[in-house]
Amino acid sequence: MTKATKYNLFIIIVLAAIIAASVLFAKIHHAPAKHNTPAVVVTLGTATYTTLPNAVSAIGNLSAIQSTHVSSKAAGYIKALYYTEGEHVQKNQLLIQLDNEKEQAAVDSAKAQAAMSQLKYSQLQKMYRRRLVSYDDYYTAKVNDKKDKAALETAKTALIEKSIRAPFSGVIGAKTISIGDYVAPGTALATLTNITKLRALYAVPATYLSKIKRNQIVVITPNSQLNQHYKGTVSYISPSIDTQSQTIAVHADVSNPRDALKPGLFVTIRQQLGKPINVLVVPADSIFASLKGNYVMAVKDNKAYKLPVTIGQKLANSIVIQHGLLAGQSFIVQGQSKVQAGSTVTILRNTS
Incomplete structure (x- = not known):
């Protein structure tokens, strides 16, 4: 046997030893563990119905609903204030009095004039019926009577506008005005x-x-x-x-x-929104969330598995189930955080 042949044979033997050692190591490394994972103790419960307000x-x-700025239709100086800020006032109650001497005098004058016109018209009306005066005289008296009555109403309106009253019952706001202040028409004087x-x-x-x-x-x-x-x-x-x-x-x-x-x-x-409604609920801590959606952990043949559910309204300690569970269907209510899909479980008790 030549030296080259001996050398090649040596190399083959070394390679075979290395391969054999690798295979043996792989078998030892991947050999199943001789000990068994203990079963997780869990408690089962069921989804139950409860009544919720339909709201x-x-x-x-x-x-x-009613709130306004009390204002004046007339200009003038504030003569008197008849309210206390924050008090309840009644509709048409007098709140603010503006100076009204001029308007009162105008009313008195208009009353006198209207009385004279009415008297004259009454006299000429009787005389016209007896054909003692012309129609023109009678008609002129009639027109003057109506005109002076209208003037009296105008004067009364001007006088009334100097007295500012509550448009409705309510609570008057804070005072922002004082006696002696000048008021322009439309000025906000108080809130009601x-x-x-x-x-x-x-x-x-x-x-x-x-x-x-x-x-x-x-x-x-x-x-x-x-x-x-x-x-x-x-x-x-x-x-x-x-x-x-x-x-x-x-x-x-x-x-x-x-x-x-x-x-x-x-x-x-x-x-x-209507009559109370019945909904299916589970304990809030029995619900898990994942990228694929929500689920509870259920058990079949002593193995845990994920049961997808669709949840609804969250209540104090429970969650409404819209889809995925039926009333009476079991799932893990205690120990659920210790298991994953495929875990072996031992059922301690069933609360359903």
Whole structure:
């Protein structure tokens, strides 16, 4: 045997040893573990039905239905103020008196003139019937009587406009004027707000369009008085949807007999949409989320698996199930965080 042949044989033997060692190492490395993973102890439960109000909730604020700036139709100086800021006033109650001496004198003069014209017209009317005066004299007296009566009414109106009265019952605002101030026509002198009935302004998602209706009952809870609730009714639904927010503006009127509510107050509104509804719910902590959607962990042949579900409204400690589970169908309610799909489980108890 030549040296070259011996050398080649040596190389072959070394390579064969290396291959054999690699195969042996791979078998040892990938050999299954001799110990078994212990089963996870879990508790099963079932989806149950509960009753929920058929309602939609929203945040809004209160606004006055009746509110105005009291102003004067006439010019003049303020002679007297007959109200205290913040007090309740009645419709037609005198609030502000402007100087009216000139207007009072004009009324007195117009009364006298109207009385004279009426007397003359009455006399000439009798005489004309007896053909003692001409028709022109009679007609002139008649026209003067009407003209002077109209002048009297004009003078009375001017006098009335010097007395500024409440257009409706309500609460008068803060004083911003004083006796002696000059008032121009149209100047805002005070604010008057009727708070016996207020209006809640809010918006609901457009998805409720087919369910919301006028005269539906609402329950209004002031954010500053969470233990107080006031009933009202829907008075307005916008004919259009806000393109940015995709919501519908809604108004609801609520009585305020004790003046506990004020315009501008933030409130929570729950609008009743119909009779209460039955929904299927599961504990909130039994729901898992993934990129493919939500699921619960269920068990079959002592193996855990993912059961896809479609969830709805989130409640205090539970979640509404829309699809994926049936009433009475079991799933893991305790120990679910310790298992994954394929895990072996031992059922401690079944609460269904």
